[in-house]
Amino acid sequence: MRRTGRGEAAVVSCGTLLVLLVSAIGCDQLMRKRSxxxxxxxxxxxxxxxxxxxxxxxxxxxxxxxxxxxxxxxxxxxxxxxxxxxxxxxxxxxxxxxxxxxxxxxxxxxxxxxxxxxxx
Ligand code: HEC
Structure with a gap:
């Protein structure tokens, strides 16, 4: 039986959030404002x-x-x-x-x- 619907959506949005979070942290380090x-x-x-x-x-x-x-x-x-x-x-x-x-x-x-x- 294939599970569809909310479960998958939750996994996808969690994954998206994780990617966003990691890139936000990465960017912050790369683009750190220098004096x-x-x-x-x-x-x-x-x-x-x-x-x-x-x-x-x-x-x-x-x-x-x-x-x-x-x-x-x-x-x-x-x-x-x-x-x-x-x-x-x-x-x-x-x-x-x-x-x-x-x-x-x-x-x-x-x-x-x-x-x-x-x-x-
Ligand atoms: C091409 C290499 C080079 C560059 C570029 C350079 N320096 Fe120097 N600097 C030296 C050398 C070699 C000495 C030591 C010279 C000696 O003792 O005869 C020195 C000495 C100094 C000293 C004196 C330290 C003391 O003991 O009194 C200061 C201060 C200094 N540099 C600051 C800077 C700053 C700030 C910059 C950038 C704006 C800079 N230097 C760029 C090579 C460089």
């Missing part, structure tokens, strides 16, 4: 400093300055010191961002570095 600072970081800095700021990118790992998570600073870890490093760059390894980033973007990326450092 301005994180966007600037990912687009301009992560390729040398690493996505987490730990300075583990092989090509640049031997410069102590690429690790932005420790408390060792070559050029100073105050906001205004980071700002001038970012504006001027470090010849010949780090480019200057004077012409490519706005003041707002630089402020935001410094905030992002602070958050990577757990607020320090």
């Amino acid at each position: 301005l600072g994180e966007t600037v970081w990912r687009d301009n800095c992560a390729r040398c400093h690493g996505i987490d700021g730990g300075g583990t990118v092989l090509k640049y790992a031997h410069y102590p300055g690429t690790n932005l998570l420790d408390d060792h600073w070559e050029n100073g870890g105050e906001d205004f010191e980071m700002e001038s490093t970012i504006l001027e760059g470090i010849f010949p390894t780090m480019p200057s961002f004077d012409e490519t980033l706005s003041g707002e973007e630089i402020k935001a990326v410094i905030e992002h570095i602070r958050s990577l450092r757990g607020g320090r």
Whole structure:
């Protein structure tokens, strides 16, 4: 005997709900809104400093300055010191961002570095 009707409809709608739920969660993770600072970081800095700021990118790992998570600073870890490093760059390894980033973007990326450092 074939069961039809409400039972099947319930199974179908449960399945549909499940698919919707999973895609909603998946989308939320894929489309997570990034802060301005994180966007600037990912687009301009992560390729040398690493996505987490730990300075583990092989090509640049031997410069102590690429690790932005420790408390060792070559050029100073105050906001205004980071700002001038970012504006001027470090010849010949780090480019200057004077012409490519706005003041707002630089402020935001410094905030992002602070958050990577757990607020320090
Ligand atoms: C092409 C690679 C490269 C890119 C891109 C780059 N950096 Fe750097 N950065 C370096 C290197 C290498 C050093 C260390 C230089 C040294 O010690 O001689 C450094 C040093 C620094 C320092 C100084 C750390 C200290 O110890 O004083 C800061 C701050 C910094 N980078 C921030 C940034 C930010 C923010 C961005 C993106 C807007 C960025 N860097 C993009 C390679 C890069």
